[in-house]
Amino acid sequence: xxxxxxxxxxxxxxxxxxxxxxxxxxxxxxxxxxxxxxxxxxxxxxxxxxxxxxxxxxxxxxxxxxxxxxxxxxxxxxxxxxxxxxxxxxxxxxxxxxxxxxxxxxxxxxxxxxxxxxxxxxxxxxxxxxxxxxxxxxxxxxxxxxxxxxxxxxxxxxxxxxxxxxxxxxxxxxxxxxxxxxxxxxxxxxxxxxxxxxxxxxxxxxxxxxxxxxxxxxxxxxxxxxxxxxxxxxxxxxxxxxxxxxxxxxxxxxxxxxxxxxxxxxxxxxxxxxxxxxxxxxxxxxxxxxxxxxxxxxxxxxxxxxxxxxxxxxxxxxxxxxxxxxxxxxxxxxxxxxxxxxxxxxxxxxxxxxxxxxxxxxxxxxxxxxxxxxxxxxxxxxxxxxxxxxxxxxxxxxxxxxxxxxxxxxxxxxxxxxxxxxxxxxxxxxxxxxxxxxxxxxxxxxxxxxxxxxxxxxxxx
Numbered sequence: 308x309x310x311x312x313x314x315x316x317x318x319x320x321x322x323x324x325x326x327x328x329x330x331x332x333x334x335x336x337x338x339x340x341x342x343x344x345x346x347x348x349x350x351x352x353x354x355x356x357x358x359x360x361x362x363x364x365x366x367x368x369x370x371x372x373x374x375x376x377x378x379x380x381x382x383x384x385x386x387x388x389x390x391x392x393x394x395x396x397x398x399x400x401x402x403x404x405x406x407x408x409x410x411x412x413x414x415x416x417x418x419x420x421x422x423x424x425x426x427x428x429x430x431x432x433x434x435x436x437x438x439x440x441x442x443x444x445x446x447x448x449x450x451x452x453x454x455x456x457x458x459x460x461x462x463x464x465x466x467x468x469x470x471x472x473x474x475x476x477x478x479x480x481x482x483x484x485x486x487x488x489x490x491x492x493x494x495x496x497x498x499x500x501x502x503x504x505x506x507x508x509x510x511x512x513x514x515x516x517x518x519x520x521x522x523x524x525x526x527x528x529x530x531x532x533x534x535x536x537x538x539x540x541x542x543x544x545x546x547x548x549x550x551x552x553x554x555x556x557x558x559x560x561x562x563x564x565x566x567x568x569x570x571x572x573x574x575x576x577x578x579x580x581x582x583x584x585x586x587x588x589x590x591x592x593x594x595x596x597x598x599x600x601x602x603x604x605x606x607x608x609x610x611x612x613x614x615x616x617x618x619x620x621x622x623x624x625x626x627x628x629x630x631x632x633x634x635x636x637x638x639x640x641x642x643x644x645x646x647x648x649x650x651x652x653x654x655x656x657x658x659x660x661x662x663x664x665x666x667x668x669x670x671x672x673x674x675x676x677x678x679x680x681x682x683x684x685x686x687x688x689x690x691x692x693x694x695x696x697x698x699x700x701x702x703x704x705x706x707x708x709x710x711x712x713x714x715x716x717x718x719x720x721x722x723x724x725x726x727x728x729x730x731x732x733x734x735x736x737x738x739x740x741x742x743x744x745x746x747x748x749x750x751x752x753x754x755x756x757x758x759x760x761x762x763x764x765x766x767x768x
Contacts, residue, residue, distance in 0.1 A: 342380055342391045342530050342597040343370045343727050345747065346400055346410065350589040356407060357432035366410060366424040366595065368392055369747045370761050372728045377761035381422045388415050392424040395532045398595035403724050404607040404733065406431050410595060421766040530597040594725040594736060607724040607733040609653035609662040619664060620651045627666040627690040634707045635672050643683050646671040654724045656733040656752055663752050665721050666690040672709065685710045687718040691757055704757040717741035734760060743767060
């Protein structure tokens with residue numbers, strides 16, 4: 308008991324001393340905020356650092372990572388549109404961690420239950436070229452043998468002008484010169500005229516609330532924003548967008564409730580949505596990240612050689628074929644010979660030189676006793692394998708479905724590997740496609756499985 312009292316006394320003395328340090332540490336803690344989205348555009352478009360984004364490209368909000376949790380970006384902080392689609396939000400479009408360009412949101416609208424956005428595109432090649440371009444107004448460098456000259460300070464406009472030539476002496480025979488009339492002094496401006504320029508300049512500059520709708524709420528979190536630049540390329544409007552732009556009516560920022568007093572606050576100058584979702588036969592997807600904090604990017608592609616690619620691809624395709632064969636056998640079906648077509652992508656999600664491979668394949672199934680002319684059934688598999696340091700393969704995920712079960716369990720299509728939470732490690736983003744719906748799912752690769760981190764709501768495609 309004697310020692311216990313001493314310990315309690317020391318704790319009572321040290322606790323007030325440690326409390327300020329704890330408070331300071333808590334104040335320095337900042338919640339991580341990062342938005343994940345997907346850019347959808349036609350499959351015929353070429354992807355690369357110098358790609359030109361088609362006018363039909365649309366951005367889908369997927370998830371918001373905040374306070375260590377994932378939220379649905381399509382419904383998070385709607386005021387009146389989701390925070391992820393506010394005008395001016397900048398997204399880094401990537402492919403397996405490699406930057407392809409910047410997409411700045413300009414307008415957004417809701418088509419049925421799906422939010423879509425469009426904006427300005429600036430490719431990575433043009434961004435790199437702009438960094439190495441000479442500064443505006445800089446004199447071009449010319450090769451010559453003349454001695455160098457240092458740049459003088461001061462304003463060139465203030466350089467001394469040459470003195471005017473003296474006027475000729477008056478001739479005695481000429482007419483006597485008339486005296487030069489003295490100009491009348493300018494009239495002093497009236498008080499109303501003096502204040503007019505100031506009022507015009509004030510009206511020309513928009514208020515903070517008109518420039519950014521999020522400024523109306525000081526506690527509202529914000530993603531990466533930047534001012535509009537004239538050098539950025541805007542995706543050309545479609546025919547439907549031009550028609551709606553010509554006939555659109557400005558939307559009021561807020562409608563007061565019945566019986567309430569009209570607010571005197573200035574109305575928010577929100578852009579009117581001009582988008583309309585149009586179905587596309589074939590499309591491809593790229594991931595996009597918006598983060599107000601600076602971060603480093605690096606590729607998540609596994610750097611395999613030609614021999615490693617052939618060896619690993621053959622091994623995982625055999626495993627996926629075995630999984631599909633077992634699935635067909637459960638319903639007394641068999642795989643049509645020569646119909647199994649697979650695609651393999653390899654990633655290094657943890658930068659540990661151990662690949663994670665994703666196999667997506669399609670094949671045709673037919674009943675074992677069915678006639679040869681019977682129409683086959685299309686089946687789909689998504690198979691994920693991780694290779695351990697010992698060289699053994701570990702199955703992480705196996706998802707199989709067919710055309711008869713698409714309404715119950717849609718097929719899983721790989722979008723890409725992306726660092727969704729900003730910890731330097733990548734996750735796998737998939738798109739689950741049903742008969743008429745789609746949704747996005749995010750997974751993290753652990754030792755023996757893919758752990759689902761986020762699943763978005765189903766939307767009509």
